[in-house]
Amino acid sequence: MKKLCTTLSLSTLLVVAACGGEEAGVDEDNRNEQNMNNNTEYNLDDDTDDGNDNEEDGTNNNGLEDTDPDLNDNETNEEAAGDENDEDLGEDLADDTWETEVGDTIENEGGVFTLHNRQDDIDTIETGPIIMDIQQVAAVSGELTGEMADFLETDELDYIQVDIQVENTADEDITFYAGQARMSTSTGEQLESDMWLSDHIDGEMMAGTSQSGSFFFVLENSNAEDVESVRLVWSAPHDDDWEDAGEEVDIEVEF
Template structure:
């Protein structure tokens, strides 16, 4: 009986041992399978990474091509702007006498212009008048509300002024007085005109545009304009030049 039990015990032991070996073999096979799966997954991940890198490279190439195209477009646009500026410079003025233009201020007609005016020198002050013109305009609603009028008849003067002295001086180029052939004496309109400070430091230059609004006559009837300035002065308020008095004919 004990032998039978012993034998049975050995059988169980052998059975357990056999099961253990089978289980170990199964584990080994499972480990090999898992390793194979891991390798396959790694290969697949590597393929995905390569594909992502290729897609990124393609996107970078497309961006570079787009940047090159944009640069070429910008260069072409700049070239066109320069050509337009050159054409305006060659023609002299963008708006010719008799033409009507429209802008944010309203609709304006240019009746006359004079741009061949001798350089003016008084003491150390040099004045270059680029143009004097006569124009009329129908104002936009916003401009009409601001100026409290719907139409303007006016004289425009563009100029550059320079102090060539080695010292600071005073010259009020903004305070020109004009007299028109239609009999009006006018100061520049402070709302429409640029302001140039009368205290000019040594070696400085300034430019501006000044408008003289006609009150009793039409711009198209003005045939000439007389322009005057008081002489420049030094820091001691002494005159260092002559009064300016010129006639500009259209």
């Protein structure tokens, strides 16, 4: 997303440059005359090329001092990066997980991460009209760098990643909070997914819709490599009348 924001910023600059170039072709004679007058008034060097006066003396066509374009670019990119920072964190954690074998290490903008355990052979869950596919549960540790380390105020992170796809097969809207599972681990921790790192799945699912996302449960008192199993619990789905439309989901996942 940062790359996209940077691309958009650069595209904006190119559009401005193109418009400026077109204007130069129309008013070239007027500007040349103005530049000659400016050279006389401000005693500019006679050997300065007329076409480059505005760039070298740092003024625009009105004789006003231009703001450093590099500074403007940096401010624009920093603001865009700040707006997208939270979403980028989860993407950095989730990148390349499926292409990594247990025991391997991957590196991305967020840092260096080791996949300790993964379970991706989990039965599809059905509760009322809700069908939920837990695509994987992974135990990961990371050595954080850059913006992620600064944002989380730590250079080490152990977590359980849960990737979910959920579908409402009913002909009516159903409420099911797939992104609000509770987890307990074999190491004795009870956790909820980290809202800053995890994706968002809307709990009010319209009829016939599906959503997916990655959720990160940050371990506070244990290491990812020591987790042998996790328990995941979801509240039952309900309809518009707040009547249960299925059963509570309570599953155990062993690595």
